[in-house]
Amino acid sequence: MLAYPPEGHETDSKEIFILGSARLSCLINHSAIQLEKNGNFCKLIRLKLGENKIRINIDGKSFTRRIYGVLNINNNPNPIAYAHPYQAFNTLNSEYKNHKTIRTSTQGAINEPASSGNILRSILISNKDISIPLNSLPDYKLKKINAYHYRLDLGIMEQDLDWIHYSELNPEIKIEQISNIIFDIKFQKPVINHKIKFKNQVLNISFTFSEMPLLVCIDPGHGGSQIGATSPKGIFEKDLNLSLAIKLATELNHQGVKTILTRNHDTEKSLSERVRISKKNKCNLFISLHHNALPDGRDPNKESGFSCHYFHEHSFDLAKFISLKLKASSKQDFAGIYKQNLHVLRENPDTISVLIELGYLIHPLESDLLCKKSFQTKTARILAKALLEFHKS
Ligand SMILES: [Zn+2]
Missing domain, CATH: 2.60.40 (Immunoglobulin-like)
Structure with missing residues (x-):
């Protein structure tokens, strides 16, 4: 055929x-x-x-x-689906558009006027809070960027930072200084709440983390009329994605982990609907499953292997973890980890979200491997184990 x-x-x-x-x-x-x-x-x-x-x-x-x-198709209909590596990566200016300012010192209970003479000298970090000694409460801003990432603007003029002190060996809160008085605060676990107080000349921000049991959203790519890539023998990517997703869900369920599928039969689902399902169910891991292809002009004989894709920084570790596990137990090539501006990853910032391309469905040899039931069963086991180990660690 x-x-x-x-x-x-x-x-x-x-x-x-x-x-x-x-x-x-x-x-x-x-x-x-x-x-x-x-x-x-x-x-x-x-x-x-x-x-x-x-x-x-x-x-x-x-x-x-x-x-x-033809000369220059502006709107390439993209007849065969692919993710790597030709999708333009745009740095998203809009990334910061939707962030809500959670609270500033001029609102709410804390309402003391800012005064001069505030010098930032030290920051103390434990696994639940951040403390900053200051003469008076500054006109600071604390923005939630996503559940894993806040930004603190101290709103003071002077900075003479001597030290940042971590009191824990494996800090769950980390700070990155991005300008004199602006800091990015990164978390290992998703934050569900935070409290701010200013007492005894110390600004204290304490965080409450989500301790929800693992709930994995599994997203089989494409579906319905969106067939995705096609193998040389005519097998559609949408069907492979779904059968692997069901195997992965079964594996995880055996291990006592709950799962949500964005589709469990051959139906069309928009990208935003997939994200909505993950958000609505408050899933704490999101994994989208795909099988890769290439655009016109590329040679499918020359590209093979699996790749892992992420967008938000807090998802990099899972992309790396899955890559290592697949690499250790598969004979396939490793095509890399990609930071990529893909809708289901970008629009799902409050969870750890990755997209896995299990291999090239259009590669004359790799495609047969990908279509084997035994290969899918083995892959589902590796992925389930990787997700569980990642969550425990
Ligand atoms: Zn795909």
Whole structure:
């Protein structure tokens, strides 16, 4: 069968890959194509502008595919799904748009006027609070960026910081100085609440962390008419994603971990709906499952392996942890960890969110491995174990 490209496909790429499988033979424009042992083939051919008639013969059956070479498609319909590595990464200015100012000293119970002579000299950090000795209460701002990340602007003029003191060996709160008096506060666990007081010339911010049991949101990519990538033998990514997601949920449930699936049958779900499901159920881990492809102009013979994607910094550790676990127990190539501006990761900042591309569904050899039930079962076990170990650590 021929998996790609579809009839009438338009592309501004100078080359295109012809992907499919045959039992005995395949000819493209009358030249015999070498089949892999599994019968799959993938051949890159050059395109000219305008109509390209490609003559294909699979197992003695001839047909033509018309591909149109065009100049610059602005809105590439992206006929075959891919995540890595050509999606433009935009630094999100909008990232900080939605952050709420939780409280400032001029609001609420604390309402003392700021006075001059405030010098920042030291910061003390324990696993539940931050204490800053100051002469008087400054006009500070504390912003929640997400459940793992706050930003503190001390709003004072003078800074002569001698030391930052951590009283714990494995600090759950960490501070990064981003300017003289502005600090990023990062947390190991999600913060659900915080309290501020100013007493005995010490500004104290204490945090309450979520101790909710592990609840994993599993997101099988695509679904319905959004088929995702297609293997040389015609297997759709959406189906592989779903069967792996169900196996992963079953594994986790066996271990006593509750799971939520963003879809549990072949249905279409928007990206925002997927995030909404995760948020509504207050899931503390989010894992999106995909199988990769490439855009026109790339050679699927040359790209293989799994990759892990994250967006918010607090999700990097999980992306790394899963990568290490997959790498240790798989013969697949490791295609890397990517910080990537993907909707389901970006819009889910209050949870630890990763997207895994388990491999290239359009790679002539790797695709057969990815479609094996035994491979999926093994992968589901590795992922379940990795999620549990990560949560415990
Ligand atoms: Zn996908």
